Amino acid sequence: MIETRGLRKSFRSRAGRETKTVEAVRGVDLDVPAGEIFGFLGPNGAGKTTTLRMLATLIEPDGGEATIAGADLLKDPGGVRRRIGYVAQGGSTWDDSTGREELVLHARMYGIGKAEALRRAARALEAFQLTEFADRKCKTYSGGQRRRVEIALGIIHEPKIVFLDEPTTGLDPQSRAHMWDEIRRLRADGMTVFITTHYLDEADALCDRIAIMDHGEVVAEGTPTDLKREISGDVVQVGLDVTATGEAEKLFDGEEYVNRLEPLDEGGLRLFVDEGATAIPRILRRVDAAGLDLRSIELHRPSLDDVFLTKTGRSLRES
Amino acid sequence: MKLARDTWLIFQRQLHLLLRNPVWVFVGVFQPVMYLLLFAPLLKPALGAATQAEAYKIFVPGLLVLLAIFGGLFQGFGLIAELRAGVIERSRVTPVSRLALLLGRSLRDVVSLMAQAVIITLLALLFDLRVFIGDLLLAYLMLALIALMTSAVSYGVALKVKSENALAPLMNTVAQPVLLLSGILLPLAFAPGWLQGVARWNPFSWAVDGTRALFSGDIGDDRVWQGLAIITVLAAAGVYWAARQFARSVR
Ligand SMILES: Nc1ncnc2c1ncn2[C@@H]1O[C@H](COP(=O)(O)OP(=O)(O)O)[C@@H](O)[C@H]1O
Numbered sequence: 001m002i003e004t005r006g007l008r009k010s011f012r013s014r015a016g017r018e019t020k021t022v023e024a025v026r027g028v029d030l031d032v033p034a035g036e037i038f039g040f041l042g043p044n045g046a047g048k049t050t051t052l053r054m055l056a057t058l059i060e061p062d063g064g065e066a067t068i069a070g071a072d073l074l075k076d077p078g079g080v081r082r083r084i085g086y087v088a089q090g091g092s093t094w095d096d097s098t099g100r101e102e103l104v105l106h107a108r109m110y111g112i113g114k115a116e117a118l119r120r121a122a123r124a125l126e127a128f129q130l131t132e133f134a135d136r137k138c139k140t141y142s143g144g145q146r147r148r149v150e151i152a153l154g155i156i157h158e159p160k161i162v163f164l165d166e167p168t169t170g171l172d173p174q175s176r177a178h179m180w181d182e183i184r185r186l187r188a189d190g191m192t193v194f195i196t197t198h199y200l201d202e203a204d205a206l207c208d209r210i211a212i213m214d215h216g217e218v219v220a221e222g223t224p225t226d227l228k229r230e231i232s233g234d235v236v237q238v239g240l241d242v243t244a245t246g247e248a249e250k251l252f253d254g255e256e257y258v259n260r261l262e263p264l265d266e267g268g269l270r271l272f273v274d275e276g277a278t279a280i281p282r283i284l285r286r287v288d289a290a291g292l293d294l295r296s297i298e299l300h301r302p303s304l305d306d307v308f309l310t311k312t313g314r315s316l317r318e319s
Numbered sequence: 320m321k322l323a324r325d326t327w328l329i330f331q332r333q334l335h336l337l338l339r340n341p342v343w344v345f346v347g348v349f350q351p352v353m354y355l356l357l358f359a360p361l362l363k364p365a366l367g368a369a370t371q372a373e374a375y376k377i378f379v380p381g382l383l384v385l386l387a388i389f390g391g392l393f394q395g396f397g398l399i400a401e402l403r404a405g406v407i408e409r410s411r412v413t414p415v416s417r418l419a420l421l422l423g424r425s426l427r428d429v430v431s432l433m434a435q436a437v438i439i440t441l442l443a444l445l446f447d448l449r450v451f452i453g454d455l456l457l458a459y460l461m462l463a464l465i466a467l468m469t470s471a472v473s474y475g476v477a478l479k480v481k482s483e484n485a486l487a488p489l490m491n492t493v494a495q496p497v498l499l500l501s502g503i504l505l506p507l508a509f510a511p512g513w514l515q516g517v518a519r520w521n522p523f524s525w526a527v528d529g530t531r532a533l534f535s536g537d538i539g540d541d542r543v544w545q546g547l548a549i550i551t552v553l554a555a556a557g558v559y560w561a562a563r564q565f566a567r568s569v570r
C-alpha cells in the first residue's frame with residue numbers, strides 16, 4: 001500500500017549566526033501492506049513527523065521515491081492527496097468553528113458536493129460519538145473529543161490510507177483506550193492506518209507491524225512479536241541500591257552466561273541471558289558472595305524497549 | 320471552474336467566521352465612522368476648502384484608500400493564528416486549489432472593505448458629498464484592487480515569517496512610509512518639491528490621486544487610468560507571489 005525507497009529530508013536551521021543542517025530523515029525504506037495498522041515507533045526528534053509530512057505531500061523530499069496506494073509521490077501528488085487522509089500531531093481544528101462545520105468544509109475541500117458533505121459529516125459524527133457536541137464550537141471540546149473530530153476529518157473522504165501522527169499523545173488513559181478502539185474500527189473498515197507513537201505499549205498492543213525509527217533511520221521492522229522474538233533469551237532485572245549499581249556492573253560484566261547488561265536509573269541491572277531459570281541461581285550466588293543488598297529480582301520476556309535498546313544502544317524511556 | 324468553486328468555498332467559510340465575531344464587525348464599522356465624524360470637521364479650515372463638501376471630496380477618497388491599505392496589510396495576523404491551529408496544513412493535504420486558499424481569504428477582505436466603503440460613502444452623502452455613480456464604482460474598483468494586493472502580500476509574508484512577532488514590525492515598517500508618502504490624509508499639493516518627488520515612487524500615491532480625481536468627477540483625468548493600471552499590475556504580482564507561498568509553505 002505504501003512503498004518508499006531512500007526517502008530523505010534535511011532542514012537548515014539558523015541558531016544565531018550559525019546555520020546547522022539537521023538530517024531529519026536519512027534514507028527510509030518502508031513496505032506497508034494494505035489493511036494493517038502500521039506503527040512508526042521512535043523517540044521525539046526521530047523523524048517520524050517529517051516522514052509522514054513527506055508522504056502526505058506537505059513537504060518535498062530531498063531524495064528518494066514513494067508510491068502510495070498506487071500513486072507516485074513525486075509525479076502525482078494530487079493523486080496521493082485524493083487517496084490519503086492525514087491527521088497532524090498538533091491538531092487541525094479552528095476554535096470558533098463547530099465540529100460539523102469543520103467536517104462539512106473538509107469534505108467539500110475534497111470536491112464533495114454540499115448535500116453529500118452534510119450527509120457524511122452526520123455519519124462521521126455518529127460513528128465517532130460526537131453528535132451531542134456537533135454544533136458546539138471546537139474550543140469547548142475536551143482533548144479526546146477534539147482529537148476524535150480531527151480523526152473524523154482525516155477520513156471524511158474515505159481514503160485508502162490514513163496517517164495519524166501521535167493520535168493519543170496528551171490524552172488521558174480512558175480517551176486513549178477509546179482512541180485505540182476507533183483506530184481498530186478504521187482497520188475493520190478496510191483502511192490502512194499508519195500511526196506514529198513514542199509509547200511502547202501502544203506500538204505493542206495496537207500495531208500489526210512496526211518500524212522502529214531513530215535519528216532519521218529505520219533500525220528495525222516487523223511485527224511486535226517477531227521483533228521481540230529476535231532478541232533471544234530472557235531478561236533478569238536485579239534491583240539493588242543505586243550506590244551498588246556500579247560495582248554490580250563490574251561484577252557481571254565478565255560472566256559468560258550474561259549476553260549483555262544495562263544499568264537501571266533506579267538502581268540495579270537488567271541482564272540479558274539465554275535462559276532465566278538457570279541464570280537466576282547463579283546471579284543470586286554472585287550477589288550474595290559480593291555482599292550486595294538484593295532488593296528484588298524479576299524475570300521477564302524482552303519488551304519492545306529491549307528491542308529498541310539492542311538496535312540503538314539506548315533505552316526509549318530515556319531518550 | 321474548480322478554482323471558482325474552491326475560492327467560493329473558502330470565501331464563504333471565512334466570511335461566516337468573520338460575521339460570527341460581532342466585535343470585529345463593530346470595530347470595522349465604528350473606526351471609519353469616527354474618522355469621518357471627528358477628523359473630517361478639522362479639514363475645511365485646514366485645507367482652506369470653500370465648503371464642507373469640498374473638504375469631503377478630498378478627505379473621503381484618502382480615508383477609503385487608507386482603509387484599503389491597512390485593512391489588507393494586517394490580515395496576515397489571522398492567517399498566523401490559522402497556521403498555528405493547523406488549519407492551513409489540514410487544507411494543504413486536500414486537493415483544494417492553492418490559489419483558492421489565498422483568493423477565498425483575500426476576497427473576504429475585499430468584501431469587508433467594500434462594506435466599510437459603502438457605509439462611509441453613505442454617511443458622507445449626508446454631509447453633502449456628491450459623486451457620480453459611475454465614478455464611484457470605478458473608485459470602488461480601485462479600492463478593491465488595493466485591498467486584494469495588500470491582503471495577498473500580508474498573507475504571503477505571514478506564511479514566510481510564521482510569527483506575529485516578526486509580522487507586526489514588518490507591516491508597520493512598510494505601512495508607515497506608504498502612509499506618509501501617499502498624501503492620504505492631506506494632499507501632497509502642500510508638500511515641498513523633494514517630498515513630491517519621493518512620493519512619485521509610491522504606487523499608493525498614484526492610487527490616491529486617481530481616486531481623488533474620480534471623486535471630483537474627472538473620470539478622464541490621466542491619473543485615473545494610471546492609478547488603476549499600476550495597482551492592477553501590483554495586485555496581480557502580489558496574488559501570484561502569495562499563492563506560491565500557499566503552495567509550498569512549510570508548517
Ligand atoms: N521545519 C523544520 N525546520 C527545521 N528543523 C526541523 C523542521 N521539522 C523538523 N525538524 C527537525 O527534524 C528532526 C525530526 O523531527 P520530527 O520529524 O518532527 O521528529 P518526530 O516526529 O519523530 O518527533 C528534529 O531534529 C526536528 O528538530
Ligand SMILES: [Mg+2]
Nearest residue numbers: 048049050089
Ligand atoms: Mg512528531
